[in-house]
Amino acid sequence: MKKTLEIEINNYEKPIKKLIGKSIVDVNYYEIDYGEPLWNENEYHSLDYGFEIIMSDKTVYYFVWGSEFTQYDIKFKEGNILTVFSEENNAKKYNPKNNIYWKELIGQKISGIESYWSYWNLIDDDKKNYYPQDLRIEFENGQAIWISAFEIRDNTSFGMQDHITIFFDKETAKKYHIGIKTCGNKVYQSLLLR
Template identity: 75%
Template sequence: MKKPLEIEIINYEKPIKELIGMTISDVNYYEIDYGEPTWNETEFHSLDYGIELIMSDKTTYYFIWGNEFTQYDVKFRKGNILTEFSTENGTKKYNAKDNQNWTELIGKKISGIESFWSYWSLINDEKRNYYPQDVRIEFENGKEIWISALEIRENRIIGMQDHLTIIFDKQTAEKYKIGIKNVG
């Protein structure tokens, strides 16, 4: 019999695994309007709100930082990202399809998906509060991306943030300790 956490992870991954076998045709980023895009860091992309994936069949999916399991986690949904927030509150949409990191992924089949969970506990409390910290998406060409509910500032990792970070290579993910099995 599966443990409650295992069941929760399976249920969390089930809708995301709908992406397996699909191909991305377009990518949009949503962040605070600073007057110019600030998401394109050297080693990763840094987003205030989230990422929208438009698939080759025109279905739309998105990842945002959410609060389904804890205050800040990775939330995934099928549908319109603007149901989560509006562009009237200073949100700016940027198309990232032509960014060098995405050009190798556009049109490639998604071959695998895995979530990585973490937990927090109150001081002097044994109870662990589990949540999805990272999601890894594999592509048929061997490339991978990690989507994580954390922020990287001045090479420092700040976990559990109202922020998403997207990593495009395993070395960078390892450097920032993204995609590490903390549970299960």
């Protein structure tokens, strides 16, 4: 089981690690059109759909919530984000490139990537259902972002959500328990479904 999970994690991270050595030149957010942007929560950015990054070599990648491993996890793909949803879904596009957090990251080479997997299990069932909950991207200037299928509503936080939240510093990520390890020598967050 442990070996199978390690293989699954490696297979999941392999396409994402193609970003290492590249730099982001632009970024676009997609969220429900509320009439005004609601993604900027000061400590983090919160998106209903997800975001795309445009790299220095003109390739485009996106992060959205998906359902490859469980109901809601982090999906990463190369290509057009609108293949996942359309503007008909009431999606509004925003460009946060000049936001204070992104200003420090645009043009910086990506130096490392790591996924953090969690699991859920049913009551009276020992079977653990693992999925990618969080992802950390490190940059050559020492900065990092944490991406999570996570939502904060009314001061309550929820993992495994149809939502993407981006954290820009280690302390804020830690505050919301983002980027916790648990696989063999790693630590997984257990979500008990009732």
